[in-house]
Amino acid sequence: MDQRIPDVDADVDRDVDAHADAARADDAARADDAAALRAKGPVSHPYVPLEYPALRILVVESAEPVAHALVQDLIRHGYRAEAVTTGSQALQTHRRADLVLLDLDLADLDGLEVCRGIRATSDTPVIALTERGTELDRVLGLQAGSDDYLVKPYGFHELLARITAVMRRVRPAPAVRTIERGPLRIDTETRKVTLHGLPVDLTRKEYDLLHLLAAQSAAIVTRRQLMALVWADSDAPGGRTIDTHVSSVRSKLGSSNWIVTVRGVGFRLGAP
Numbered sequence: 638m639d640q641r642i643p644d645v646d647a648d649v650d651r652d653v654d655a656h657a658d659a660a661r662a663d664d665a666a667r668a669d670d671a672a673a674l675r676a677k678g679p680v681s682h683p684y685v686p687l688e689y690p691a692l693r694i695l696v697v698e699s700a701e702p703v704a705h706a707l708v709q710d711l712i713r714h715g716y717r718a719e720a721v722t723t724g725s726q727a728l729q730t731h732r733r734a735d736l737v738l739l740d741l742d743l744a745d746l747d748g749l750e751v752c753r754g755i756r757a758t759s760d761t762p763v764i765a766l767t768e769r770g771t772e773l774d775r776v777l778g779l780q781a782g783s784d785d786y787l788v789k790p791y792g793f794h795e796l797l798a799r800i801t802a803v804m805r806r807v808r809p810a811p812a813v814r815t816i817e818r819g820p821l822r823i824d825t826e827t828r829k830v831t832l833h834g835l836p837v838d839l840t841r842k843e844y845d846l847l848h849l850l851a852a853q854s855a856a857i858v859t860r861r862q863l864m865a866l867v868w869a870d871s872d873a874p875g876g877r878t879i880d881t882h883v884s885s886v887r888s889k890l891g892s893s894n895w896i897v898t899v900r901g902v903g904f905r906l907g908a909p
Contacts, residue, residue, distance in 0.1 A: 692804065695734035696720040697727040697751070698766070699743050707738070710793055715862060724751040731755050736800060741767035741778065749781040756782030762807045764799060766791070797865075816851045819908055821895070823851055832890060842867060843886050846879075850896060850906040859903035 694716050698704035704720035711718035721727055724746030731737050737755060741748025752763055765783040767774070778786045784803045787796060816823040820833045828844055830837040839847065845867045850858055863879055883904060887893045890909075897907035 692716050692800075693733065693735045694718045694800070695727065695731055695737045697724070697737060697743070698722065698740045700740075713859075713861060714797060714865065715859070724748065727751050728754050731761055732759055734761060736804065737761055737763045738796075739763050739765050739783070741765050741769060749777060752778070752781040752783050760807070762803050764796075764803060794865075794869075813852075816848070818851055818854075818906060821851070821890070823848055837889050839886065839889060843882055843889070846882050847886050847896075850904060853906070855905055857899050857903050857905045861903075863903065 694711055696704050696707050696711070696718060698707065698720060699722055701720075701722055704722060708718040708720045719730075721730055722744075724743045727737070727739065728751060739748060739752055739755075741752070743751065748765070748767065752765065755761060755763055762784040763782060764785045764787060765778040765781075766787050766789060767778070768789045769778075770788040775786050784807065785799050787799060814824065814826055816825065822831045824830075825848065830839055830844065830847065846863065849863065849866055860876070860879055868878065883896050883898075887896055890896075892909040894907045894909045897905050899905060
């Protein structure tokens with residue numbers, strides 16, 4: 638009796654090819670995102686954080702490479718950011734910022750004095766960043782006028798969370814129970830979505846994705862922002878994950894025009 642041996646090598650080759658295609662697609666998406674960011678720059682950046690669009694952040698950091706890297710990370714997440722490397726510069730420029738990230742270990746002035754100087758002339762929120770991690774250091778930092786205190790080394794995601802938390806305290810966003818975009822209605826308390834009065838059955842991630850886009854109205858949400866805010870992972874490219882969920886939401890809403898793809902950048906809410 639003729640028994641055929643499965644072509645295992647062929648199956649393996651197909652799997653390898655599929656993974657290679659996915660990797661190339663994700664690399665292309667990352668390259669497109671990077672090119673778009675370089676072309677746009679921080680001033681005309683169309684990608685905005687979910688709760689506080691166009692937030693201007695001043696980074697005060699004595700180590701220039703560290704300051705540059707932090708500014709670039711903040712810009713990639715939709716903030717407008719600039720850096721200075723001395724306390725004197727911070728005291729001259731802090732008024733044009735919505736929030737200050739202040740390194741307490743500066744070369745020219747004591748960071749606590751800089752914090753007191755900022756607080757004496759403005760109510761701009763300050764997050765102190767320092768290697769001083771004792772309880773006394775934290776107390777002194779808060780007493781000097783900082784709104785929060787973060788000890789180095791810290792995780793970037795934690796910094797983003799603290800920025801949002803501080804801004805919520807100093808600039809509370811009005812509570813929005815429902816979001817309406819034409820016939821599309823999203824109830825943010827019950828997490829229910831209706832279209833022309835009819836319920837739309839979405840998974841948890843599909844709802845989060847649609848809610849994020851609808852909350853931004855016509856603004857663009859980047860792939861990186863989607864991964865950070867919907868999947869809590871801004872480092873992963875998420876090409877196929879995002880595309881699969883976008884395709885599913887479009888299908889359930891009955892039109893691909895509800896979610897508009899901005900090539901090489903991300904997505905925005907549209908209308909059929």
